[in-house]
Amino acid sequence: MASVVGQTIIVPFDIISQHMMILGQLRSARGMTHQVAHLVNPLNINCQSKTKFDIFLSISREIYRLDGFRGFYRGYCASLGAYVPNGALWWSFYQFFSDELGSLAPIWVPELVVRCFAAPLSGVTSSLLTNPLDIVRARFQVHRYNSYFGTFFVLWQEERFGIFTKGLSARLVQSITFSFCGILGYETIKRLCVYEEYKHHIRW
Numbered sequence: 722m723a724s725v726v727g728q729t730i731i732v733p734f735d736i737i738s739q740h741m742m743i744l745g746q747l748r749s750a751r752g753m754t755h756q757v758a759h760l761v762n763p764l765n766i767n768c769q770s771k772t773k774f775d776i777f778l779s780i781s782r783e784i785y786r787l788d789g790f791r792g793f794y795r796g797y798c799a800s801l802g803a804y805v806p807n808g809a810l811w812w813s814f815y816q817f818f819s820d821e822l823g824s825l826a827p828i829w830v831p832e833l834v835v836r837c838f839a840a841p842l843s844g845v846t847s848s849l850l851t852n853p854l855d856i857v858r859a860r861f862q863v864h865r866y867n868s869y870f871g872t873f874f875v876l877w878q879e880e881r882f883g884i885f886t887k888g889l890s891a892r893l894v895q896s897i898t899f900s901f902c903g904i905l906g907y908e909t910i911k912r913l914c915v916y917e918e919y920k921h922h923i924r925w
Contacts (some may be wrong), residue, residue: 796862814843844900
């Protein structure tokens with residue numbers, strides 16, 4: 722449920738940010754053919770001599786002009802199809818790695834340290850398993866294909882098994898950083914919020 726709520730808020734910003742990242746690459750590219758430029762810039766945004774905020778507004782206006790309000794939720798189901806399984810796998814692997822590392826760690830090692838190692842491991846594992854779903858989601862949202870499965874077949878023809886590794890390094894860096902920082906804060910706050918009479922039962 723948390724993933725559904727999160728994606729409902731994030732998807733519009735995610736779509737705009739993806740267009741902005743691609744336009745950033747377009748501005749620095751040289752010698753790009755018109756056909757390739759159209760694939761990279763499907764909204765035909767003129768980003769020359771514009772600030773990032775101006776580009777943000779141009780993308781927002783063009784999405785609304787083409788698709789209305791629904792355009793900001795293009796690929797919403799694809800996002801759920803990528804992030805809901807990722808979240809479920811993350812928490813499952815987090816508990817698994819926490820138990821396994823906890824059984825291997827000496828008694829003097831704080832449990833918080835164990836958890837902070839388990840979190841990045843779960844992030845790496847879930848990212849490896851769901852990376853193809855995220856690649857299809859991003860392509861579907863930005864390149865405006867007609868169907869999710871059609872996007873998958875296009876990607877498969879272009880990349881084959883490369884869809885398992887395309888963009889993976891950046892996603893792993895993001896996942897490891899988010900997992901470590903998120904769990905460090907989550908587990909610390911959880912321990913600080915325990916009633917005073919139960920704190921002696923907590924293993925830091």
